[in-house]
Amino acid sequence: xxxxxNLTKPRNVPPSATPDAAQAIGFIAAVALLFFYLxxxxxxxxxxxxxxxxxxxxxxxxxxxFVRVAGFGVRETFSLRRPEGTxxxxxxxxxxxxxxxxxxxxxxxxxxxxxxxDILEGLEDLVTAEGPPGFLWLxxxxxxxxxxxxEAVFRGVLLAGIRGRSSTVRVAVxxxxxxxxxxxxxxxxxxxxxxxxxxFILAWAVLSTRSIWVGVLMHFVNNGSIVLITSVPALRAxxxxxxxxxxxxxxxxxxxxxxxxxxLLR
Numbered sequence: 001x002x003x004x005x006n007l008t009k010p011r012n013v014p015p016s017a018t019p020d021a022a023q024a025i026g027f028i029a030a031v032a033l034l035f036f037y038l039x040x041x042x043x044x045x046x047x048x049x050x051x052x053x054x055x056x057x058x059x060x061x062x063x064x065x066f067v068r069v070a071g072f073g074v075r076e077t078f079s080l081r082r083p084e085g086t087x088x089x090x091x092x093x094x095x096x097x098x099x100x101x102x103x104x105x106x107x108x109x110x111x112x113x114x115x116x117x118d119i120l121e122g123l124e125d126l127v128t129a130e131g132p133p134g135f136l137w138l139x140x141x142x143x144x145x146x147x148x149x150x151e152a153v154f155r156g157v158l159l160a161g162i163r164g165r166s167s168t169v170r171v172a173v174x175x176x177x178x179x180x181x182x183x184x185x186x187x188x189x190x191x192x193x194x195x196x197x198x199x200f201i202l203a204w205a206v207l208s209t210r211s212i213w214v215g216v217l218m219h220f221v222n223n224g225s226i227v228l229i230t231s232v233p234a235l236r237a238x239x240x241x242x243x244x245x246x247x248x249x250x251x252x253x254x255x256x257x258x259x260x261x262x263x264l265l266r
Contacts (some may be wrong), residue, residue, distance in 0.1 A: 013144060017071070018077045027066050031153060034058045035182075048126075052141055060149040063157050070095050078156040078171060083211040090264025091205050095218040097257030099225060100202040100250040102194045109193050114180040115244075116188040129231040138231075143224035147216045154179050155206045155215040168207050176200030198222060240251020 002056050019027065041049035067077050074080070083091075097107055129135035156176060162171050181194025198219075206215040230234045237245060 007043050010112060017074055018160040019067075019157060021161045021165060025178075027062075027157055028182075031059060031062055032182060034062065047143055052145060055145045055149040059128045059153050060227055063149075063152040066130075066157060071156070071183065072160075077160040078152060079160070079206055079210055079212040081211040081213075081216050083155070083209050086264050087209040087211065087214055088217065089263045091209070091214040091218045092261075093257050093264060094201060094205060094261025097254040097259075097261060098198070099222055100254035101258065102197050103233065103246040104251065104254075106190075106194045109190065110244065113190055114192050116200075119161050126228055127227050127230045127237055129227060135154070135227065135231055138227045139224055143220045146216075146223055147219035150179075151202070151212055154182075155202055155212050159203055159206060160180055163207060172200050172203035172207060175203035205265060219221050 028035075035054065035058050037071075039050075039054035042054050044050070046053065067074055127138060129138045158178065159171070159175055162174055166172060176196040178198035179199025180192040180194075180201075183191050183195040185191065202215045202218055205218060206212055229239060241247070
C-alpha cells in the first residue's frame with residue numbers, strides 16, 4: 001500500500017543538504033514570475049490585503065514548500081540558529097547605522113536618476129499611519145510580514161544556495177543585487193540602490209551570525225522605522241528640514257554605529 005506522504009518524500013537527498021546555486025537562483029526566478037503575474041494583480045485589486053496575501057502566499061509559502069518537497073534541511077537552509085546576545089546587539093547597531101547611510105545613497109542617486117516624486121508620495125501614503133491601531137497594522141503589514149517572508153526567500157533559500165561560493169562580501173553583494181532587482185518597479189529603478197544596500201547588509205549579518213533571526217530583526221527595525229518616521233510629524237519634519245538631503249549630523253553617527261555593529265558581528 002502506498003502512503004500519501006511517500007508521494008512527496010524526496011529521494012537521495014541528505015536531510016542536512018541545502019540548495020545549490022542553480023536551484024536557489026531558479027527558485028528566485030520562479031518566485032519573481034509568481035509575483036509578477038499574481039502578486040501585482042492581488043495588490044492592485046485588494047490593496048493592503050493583497051500585499052499581505054502576496055507576501056505570505058507567493059514568498060513564504062513557496063520557500064517553505066520548495067525546501068520541504070525537495071528534501072533540503074530546513075534548519076540549515078533557513079539558518080535557524082539561535083543568535084547570541086552580542087550578535088543581536090551587533091545587528092541592531094549595524095542596521096541603526098545602515099539606515100541613514102541608505103538615505104544618503106538615495107539622496108546621492110537623485111543626482112543621476114530622476115526622483116519619481118509621484119511614486120514616493122504614493123509610498124509615503126502607504127506607510128503613514130493614522131492613530132495607534134493603524135500604526136500597529138502597518139507594523140504587521142510592512143515590517144513584520146516582509147521581515148519574515150522576504151528573509152525566508154532571500155536570506156534563507158537564496159543565501160543557502162550561494163554562500164561558500166566566494167567571499168562573504170561577494171556573496172552578500174550578489175544577494176543584495178538580486179534583492180534590489182526584485183523591488184524594481186515598472187515606473188522607476190529608483191528603489192534599486194537603497195534596497196540593494198539593505199539586502200547586502202542583511203546578507204552580511206546572516207552570513208556572519210549564521211542566524212536568519214538577526215536578519216529578521218534588522219529587516220523589521222528598518223521597515224518599522226520608516227513607518228514610525230512617516231507617522232510622527234515631528235520626526236518627519238526634522239528629517240526633511242534640510243531639504244532633499246538627510247540631516248548631515250546623521251552621517252558620522254551612522255558610520256560609528258556601523259563600525260560598532262561590524263565589530264560585534266565579527
